[in-house]
Amino acid sequence: xxxxxxxxxxxxxxxxxxxxxxxxxxxxxxxxxxxxxxxxxxxxxxxxxxxxxxxxxxxxxxxxxxxxxxxxxxxxxxxxxxxxxxxxxxxxxxxxxxxxxxxxxxxxxxxxxxxxxxxxxxxxxxxxxxxxxxxxxxxxxxxxxxxxxxxxxxxxxxxxxxxxxxxxxxxxxxxxxxxxxxxxxxxxxxxxxxxxxxxxxxxxxxxxxxxxxxxxxxxxxxxxxxxxxxxxxxxxxxxxxxxxxxxxxxxxxxxxxxxxxxxxxxxxxxxxxxxxxxxxxxxxxxxxxxxxxx
Numbered sequence: 001x002x003x004x005x006x007x008x009x010x011x012x013x014x015x016x017x018x019x020x021x022x023x024x025x026x027x028x029x030x031x032x033x034x035x036x037x038x039x040x041x042x043x044x045x046x047x048x049x050x051x052x053x054x055x056x057x058x059x060x061x062x063x064x065x066x067x068x069x070x071x072x073x074x075x076x077x078x079x080x081x082x083x084x085x086x087x088x089x090x091x092x093x094x095x096x097x098x099x100x101x102x103x104x105x106x107x108x109x110x111x112x113x114x115x116x117x118x119x120x121x122x123x124x125x126x127x128x129x130x131x132x133x134x135x136x137x138x139x140x141x142x143x144x145x146x147x148x149x150x151x152x153x154x155x156x157x158x159x160x161x162x163x164x165x166x167x168x169x170x171x172x173x174x175x176x177x178x179x180x181x182x183x184x185x186x187x188x189x190x191x192x193x194x195x196x197x198x199x200x201x202x203x204x205x206x207x208x209x210x211x212x213x214x215x216x217x218x219x220x221x222x223x224x225x226x227x228x229x230x231x232x233x234x235x236x237x238x239x240x241x242x243x244x245x246x247x248x249x250x251x252x253x254x255x256x257x258x259x260x261x262x263x264x265x266x267x268x269x270x271x272x273x274x275x276x277x278x279x280x281x282x283x284x285x286x287x288x289x290x291x292x293x294x
Contacts, residue, residue, distance in 0.1 A: 002025050003026045004027045004028070004062070005028050005061075005062040006063045007062065007082060010065065015126075015129045015130045016095070018043070020154050021046045026047075028054075029041065029049070030050075030054070034048070052076070054080075056090075062092050062093070063152075064095060065096055065122075069099055072098050076092070077109065083110060083113055093118045093148050093152060094118070097121045100248060103119045103165060104165060116141060116147075119168040122137075124157070132157075133156075134157060136158065136160070136168075139166050140165050141165075177259045179216070179279070183220075183279055183282050184261075184282055186216045186220065187283035190225060191286040233278060
């Protein structure tokens with residue numbers, strides 16, 4: 001079993017760190033809001049620290065799952081950052097969805113201290129984190145991934161190495177691009193069914209068994225029809241992720257017209273007050289456009 005640190009105890013990080021402790025690892029957590037770190041330690045029996053550097057002291061692996069590029073920099077760099085507390089040979093595993101730019105920047109900073117870096121963004125949402133069933137897309141040196149893989153298995157359904165540092169973030173961008181288009185299509189189909197006077201839930205259950213099937217249709221159709229979105233992955237975070245993907249695509253000279261369109265649709269949902277609604281709330285645009293209650 002390994003000595004670990006986990007930085008960031010949001011809806012994803014809190015249960016992920018819990019799975020590590022339950023697997024028998026010695027886990028010290030850090031969270032910007034100290035009360036949450038204290039609550040985690042009380043619940044799971046691990047330790048908590050006042051700074052990322054303190055949490056990372058002596059750790060073989062340091063995991064992070066924070067909000068965005070700046071949040072990641074804040075827990076990695078500086079005299080209180082994780083790198084200041086880590087020792088040569090240790091490995092930093094970043095589960096945050098961030099840009100390829102900041103990934104390379106921080107991986108280079110880690111390499112200067114002989115610390116490995118694995119970018120390992122996740123897919124599966126809050127339910128996947130709570131159930132230990134996340135899909136994890138990884139980049140970094142192969143030996144670093146090989147060392148980290150048995151540890152992250154505590155909360156992974158699958159973890160795949162795709163190449164050098166930054167590869168995991170690129171795959172996560174692709175993941176979010178695919179999700180955005182799928183949710184828009186499901187929204188259009190369900191709203192059309194409702195407008196036609198059909199039982200939209202019944203329609204979804206049937207078509208999800210055929211070629212139109214998708215995770216979004218199978219797992220979100222009931223709450224979309226019921227107008228319930230106080231769960232899941234927030235629109236605000238999806239727009240952050242799509243912004244990263246669109247910026248990367250521009251740099252690569254790749255056109256993502258559907259993704260750009262759906263990103264603007266999400267901006268409309270934000271204007272409706274749905275920044276914290278689940279991403280499946282795209283269907284609310286149709287309700288709003290037709291004057292139906294939201």
